[in-house]
Amino acid sequence: MIRGITVFCALGVYATSAAVTDLVIVLLIGVLGFALRRYGFPLAPIMIGVVLGPLAETSLRNAMMSSGGDASILVESPITLTLYGVLILVLAYTVWRKVNSRARQDV
Numbered sequence: 001m002i003r004g005i006t007v008f009c010a011l012g013v014y015a016t017s018a019a020v021t022d023l024v025i026v027l028l029i030g031v032l033g034f035a036l037r038r039y040g041f042p043l044a045p046i047m048i049g050v051v052l053g054p055l056a057e058t059s060l061r062n063a064m065m066s067s068g069g070d071a072s073i074l075v076e077s078p079i080t081l082t083l084y085g086v087l088i089l090v091l092a093y094t095v096w097r098k099v100n101s102r103a104r105q106d107v
Contacts, residue, residue: 006030 013022036043067073075081 009026010023013026016022033043036046063073064071075084
């Protein structure tokens with residue numbers, strides 16, 4: 001199953017660009033993915049970042065252009081402040097839970 005997916009990925013990359021360089025890049029990304037999985041790193045956040053990263057960058061660029069380069073547009077709305085607050089709470093809870101679970105393992 002995995003071998004078939006690999007062959008179709010390589011064929012798709014080569015069919016779109018006909019460049020061996022792109023095949024090498026696909027091979028390196030595959031080796032990186034294998035190493036990340038082998039050592040227990042989650043792949044889902046990386047994939048989400050790869051997919052949503054360019055979209056977020058474009059949206060940030062559009063916001064900066066529409067505000068004339070004023071970065072305060074990112075924090076002046078009550079909705080954005082609420083979302084930033086929720087984000088900080090979730091991150092703090094995640095760190096607290098991780099520290100708490102490690103403290104329990106040490107005991």
